[in-house]
Amino acid sequence: xxxxxxxxxxxxxxxxxxxxxxxxxxxxxxxxxxxxxxxxxxxxxxxxxxxxxxxxxxxxxxxxxxxxxxxxxxxxxxxxxxxxxxxxxxxxxxxxxxxxxxxxxxxxxxxxxxxxxxxxxxxxxxxxxxxxxxxxxxxxxxxxxxxxxxxxxxxxxxxxxxxxxxxxxxxxxxxxxxxxxxxxxxxxxxxxxxxxxxxxxxxxxxxxxxxxxxxxxxxxxxxxxxxxxxxxxxxxxxxxxxxxxxxxxxxxxxxxxxxxxxxxxxxxxxxxxxxxxxxxxxxxxxxxxxxxxxxxxxxxxxxxxxxxxxxxxxxxxxxxxxxxxxxxxxxxxxxxxxxxxxxxxxxxxxxxxxxxxxxxxxxxxxxxxxxxxxxxxxxxxxxxxxxxxxxxxxxxxx
Amino acid sequence: xxxxxxxxxxxxxxxxxxxxxxxxxxxxxxxxxxxxxxxxxxxxxxxxxxxxxxxxxxxxxxxxxxxxxxxxxxxxxxxxxxxxxxxxxxxxxxxxxxxxxxxxxxxxxxxxxxxxxxxxxxxxxxxxxxxxxxxxxxxxxxxxxxxxxxxxxxxxxxxxxxxxxxxxxxxxxxxxxxxxxxxxxxxxxxxxxxxxxxxxxxxxxxxxxxxxxxxxxxxxxxxxxxxxxxxxxxxxxxxxxxxxxxxxxxxxxxxxxxxxxxxxxxxxxxxxxxxxxxxxxxxxxxxxxxxxxxxxxxxxxxxxxxxxxxxxxxxxxxxxxxxxxxxxxxxxxxxxxxxxxxxxxxxxxxxxxxxxxxxxxxxxxxxxxxxxxxxxxxxxxxxxxxxxxxxxxxxxxxxxxxxxxxxxxxxxxxxxxxxxxxxxxxxxxxxxxxxxxxxxxxxxxxxxxxxxxxxxxxxxxxxxxxxxxxxxxxxxxxxxxxxxxxxxxxxxxxxxxxxxxxxxxxxxxxxxxxxxxxxxxxxxxxxxxxxxxxxxxxxxxxxxxxxxxxx
Numbered sequence: 001x002x003x004x005x006x007x008x009x010x011x012x013x014x015x016x017x018x019x020x021x022x023x024x025x026x027x028x029x030x031x032x033x034x035x036x037x038x039x040x041x042x043x044x045x046x047x048x049x050x051x052x053x054x055x056x057x058x059x060x061x062x063x064x065x066x067x068x069x070x071x072x073x074x075x076x077x078x079x080x081x082x083x084x085x086x087x088x089x090x091x092x093x094x095x096x097x098x099x100x101x102x103x104x105x106x107x108x109x110x111x112x113x114x115x116x117x118x119x120x121x122x123x124x125x126x127x128x129x130x131x132x133x134x135x136x137x138x139x140x141x142x143x144x145x146x147x148x149x150x151x152x153x154x155x156x157x158x159x160x161x162x163x164x165x166x167x168x169x170x171x172x173x174x175x176x177x178x179x180x181x182x183x184x185x186x187x188x189x190x191x192x193x194x195x196x197x198x199x200x201x202x203x204x205x206x207x208x209x210x211x212x213x214x215x216x217x218x219x220x221x222x223x224x225x226x227x228x229x230x231x232x233x234x235x236x237x238x239x240x241x242x243x244x245x246x247x248x249x250x251x252x253x254x255x256x257x258x259x260x261x262x263x264x265x266x267x268x269x270x271x272x273x274x275x276x277x278x279x280x281x282x283x284x285x286x287x288x289x290x291x292x293x294x295x296x297x298x299x300x301x302x303x304x305x306x307x308x309x310x311x312x313x314x315x316x317x318x319x320x321x322x323x324x325x326x327x328x329x330x331x332x333x334x335x336x337x338x339x340x341x342x343x344x345x346x347x348x349x350x351x352x353x354x355x356x357x358x359x360x361x362x363x364x365x366x367x368x369x370x371x372x373x374x375x376x377x378x379x380x381x382x383x384x385x386x387x388x389x390x391x392x393x394x395x396x397x398x
Numbered sequence: 399x400x401x402x403x404x405x406x407x408x409x410x411x412x413x414x415x416x417x418x419x420x421x422x423x424x425x426x427x428x429x430x431x432x433x434x435x436x437x438x439x440x441x442x443x444x445x446x447x448x449x450x451x452x453x454x455x456x457x458x459x460x461x462x463x464x465x466x467x468x469x470x471x472x473x474x475x476x477x478x479x480x481x482x483x484x485x486x487x488x489x490x491x492x493x494x495x496x497x498x499x500x501x502x503x504x505x506x507x508x509x510x511x512x513x514x515x516x517x518x519x520x521x522x523x524x525x526x527x528x529x530x531x532x533x534x535x536x537x538x539x540x541x542x543x544x545x546x547x548x549x550x551x552x553x554x555x556x557x558x559x560x561x562x563x564x565x566x567x568x569x570x571x572x573x574x575x576x577x578x579x580x581x582x583x584x585x586x587x588x589x590x591x592x593x594x595x596x597x598x599x600x601x602x603x604x605x606x607x608x609x610x611x612x613x614x615x616x617x618x619x620x621x622x623x624x625x626x627x628x629x630x631x632x633x634x635x636x637x638x639x640x641x642x643x644x645x646x647x648x649x650x651x652x653x654x655x656x657x658x659x660x661x662x663x664x665x666x667x668x669x670x671x672x673x674x675x676x677x678x679x680x681x682x683x684x685x686x687x688x689x690x691x692x693x694x695x696x697x698x699x700x701x702x703x704x705x706x707x708x709x710x711x712x713x714x715x716x717x718x719x720x721x722x723x724x725x726x727x728x729x730x731x732x733x734x735x736x737x738x739x740x741x742x743x744x745x746x747x748x749x750x751x752x753x754x755x756x757x758x759x760x761x762x763x764x765x766x767x768x769x770x771x772x773x774x775x776x777x778x779x780x781x782x783x784x785x786x787x788x789x790x791x792x793x794x795x796x797x798x799x800x801x802x803x804x805x806x807x808x809x810x811x812x813x814x815x816x817x818x819x820x821x822x823x824x825x826x827x828x829x830x831x832x833x834x835x836x837x838x839x840x841x842x843x844x845x846x847x848x849x850x851x852x853x854x855x856x857x858x859x860x861x862x863x864x865x866x867x868x869x870x871x872x873x874x875x876x877x878x879x880x881x882x883x884x885x886x887x888x889x890x891x892x893x894x895x896x897x898x899x900x901x902x903x904x905x906x907x908x909x910x911x912x913x914x915x916x917x918x919x920x921x922x923x924x925x926x927x928x929x930x931x932x933x934x935x936x937x938x939x940x941x942x943x944x945x946x947x948x949x
Binding site for chain 2: 238
């Protein structure tokens with residue numbers, strides 16, 4: 001657009017509509033997110049109370065049982081932590097992929113593969129000292145998880161085969177393979193239900209606290225969360241995130257997209273395999289058909305609920321772990337059916353997830369902004385607003 | 399832009415066969431049609447009519463208002479003011495379905511066939527309800543595949559087209575898909591067709607077939623509004639022609655048979671003035687960017703055919719052409735992002751063909767036309783500004799980013815490039831368009847680029863931001879960079895470039911120094927006509943002859 005002289009109308013600063021700055025500071029995002037979450041969870045609890053009351057249960061004692069079952073005593077806390085551990089590990093892997101723009105739902109199968117890896121390592125390393133055998137079993141778990149994602153990862157990176165579909169199918173393969181092995185070659189001879197022999201002592205993770213199921217593998221989670229924190233601040237992690245955020249920009253900056261897709265899937269596979277190792281060598285100490293429970297899927301939930309950030313994932317894993325432990329307790333003590341317990345758990349999770357709905361976030365943002373404007377706002381917001389007003393009146397054209 | 403400076407008044411051209419009344423009512427008539435988008439007046443009191451049984455071509459530069467007018471006729475857009483009549487009846491469509499129900503079909507560049515379905519399924523899906531049958535029905539319409547297939551086959555036979563009824567549309571070549579869409583429009587009861595740049599992605603033979611089809615449709619009584627800037631094809635096809643420029647009618651309803659196409663081409667471009675910009679004097683230095691023999695086959699559009707470009711230090715070369723003639727591909731190839739099928743790109747003698755990393759290493763900076771391709775909207779300013787040098791010394795140690803250094807760098811850089819507000823922690827997506835462009839420029843041009851490729855760098859910016867970006871381009875050249883401006887906006891090129899290269903159909907059709915740039919010459923080569931300098935005798939170069947009044 002050139003300005004022609006002799007034109008009667010003066011050419012002002014064109015972009016009236018785009019001059020205004022959306023106050024999008026990190027602080028604002030965080031407070032809005034928290035506010036939405038709290039409101040939504042309260043709403044979910046209210047809805048759950050109606051359902052519970054409608055099926056003849058006392059909502060207050062039911063919710064009380066969830067709290068008691070998740071944080072009521074050392075055993076409950078141990079249950080919560082032991083359930084949260086594999087969820088956090090799977091969540092970290094899913095988060096690295098998510099940040100790179102890859103959605104994998106194959107953790108379920110990779111976890112099974114990882115638990116098989118831990119079992120194989122246990123059989124091979126039966127007579128090796130635990131100091132050597134334990135870490136090797138963990139490595140075996142991670143490797144098996146990686147192998148299980150290798151084919152979907154290669155297909156995605158080189159032939160653009162949808163990773164959601166392929167990893168989902170590989171979950172089925174893993175489950176069927178495990179069921180076959182536990183009914184056949186790996187079956188404990190005298191057992192009635194299909195399960196493997198116990199893992200040898202050399203690869204079993206000991207209990208951290210007596211008379212709980214809290215095992216030493218939980219410590220590995222702390223290390224992994226710290227490593228993931230480092231990843232988010234590393235230059236390599238930056239490139240993965242940039243690719244996920246804008247693949248075209250990443251390409252123009254010479255960042256190799258295929259390698260990122262491949263590696264992020266392999267990393268997520270390794271972490272899901274580690275979660276399988278935690279289950280096999282820590283919590284259960286042998287393999288059952290349902291060893292994966294729904295950890296793979298809830299791990300993805302944890303990654304998304306936690307905003308794919310380290311502390312967020314930790315918090316989300318604890319939340320889901322507590323809900324599961326408390327939900328079981330509620331079933332046992334209040335006689336609430338498992339299905340109803342699942343519904344209540346899902347409702348509460350949904351409440352937390354609502355903050356990620358863009359429309360709801362937009363409504364909340366508007367609400368927060370109008371409140372903040374009427375209250376005169378926090379100092380930093382006022383400053384940004386002033387600057388926005390200033391830039392709107394910037395120097396004009398000719 | 400001011401209307402007073404139009405070089406030719408509408409009456410200058412022969413107005414063709416007038417007297418619309420003689421053949422009965424007009425197929426379409428729009429009087430005083432205006433439409434604004436924000437501060438931009440896309441259409442300014444435009445009169446346009448279409449007679450029954452004619453092809454009326456609508457021509458003009460990018461942004462002249464052709465597509466806006468087409469959308470208003472089709473009902474996709476509403477006019478701010480003006481009256482429309484369709485086959486004599488008052489016509490005020492509120493949405494596109496109103497237009498289709500009234501018999502107006504708009505075939506756009508981006509075809510609207512549903513992928514994954516066959517042609518027969520497409521004909522059934524989205525069939526407009528006939529007028530009078532708008533009542534709500536409690537039962538869904540049952541898809542009758544054999545009936546739909548028969549309908550496609552009957553129409554294809556009537557129109558002499560080979561459109562297969564049972565093939566998934568994705569598998570059909572573009573030309574056939576286009577025919578299918580026209581066929582479906584007719585099946586849906588179109589009485590008036592609007593074809594928007596229908597030939598832009600077609601080869602010569604396919605264009606011939608399209609012309610044949612249009613003439614047949616016209617002769618069978620379906621009038622067509624044909625939007626194009628390819629004058630040679632219009633000469634074969636259109637009965638009348640209207641030129642739009644900057645939302646105004648420059649010449650209305652000219653009889654194509656009697657028109658001087660060169661003059662039309664010149665009218666499309668309008669006046670180019672070179673006097674407005676203070677251009678720094680730049681002395682070209684040694685050769686920095688050298689691209690030779692570039693060939694690239696593109697899925698859509700012409701790709702590149704034997705394109706060569708040499709740019710020296712301190713030189714600014716403008717690549718002009720109507721959008722979709724290979725500009726995007728050229729920008730991609732020059733910056734290593736697209737690997738050409740043949741040809742070499744060298745920067746300071748180092749080959750960077752097809753390797754973005756090598757191009758960046760050699761000092762290439764790119765301002766892509768599509769800003770969404772050049773910024774990470776959800777990243778902060780600081781994270782965006784560090785993208786090219788995230789692992790460099792002060793900003794990372796042992797592979798870990800040092801946030802304080804990155805933020806300091808971001809604030810300084812944002813202030814240097816006048817990004818407002820220069821807050822490192824702000825989301826890039828929350829900036830205004832102009833500031834996003836400045837942010838991108840800051841990242842790309844932080845360290846004097848060896849080669850700067852800027853595609854439409856000032857497109858859509860307010861004058862202030864536009865000037866800032868222009869100054870950056872001059873600065874890049876002044877510091878010894880080779881600058882390539884790729885743009886469909888001639889004003890932008892006129893303001894920046896010293897040399898001009900014209901791309902048409904993926905080929906370089908003309909090269910000249912900016913002083914030799916005239917509307918007549920540009921209009922001709924951009925519209926695909928051959929340029930013969932002798933036809934310009936007696937005409938002075940734009941800018942030196944009769945410049946517009948200066949302040």
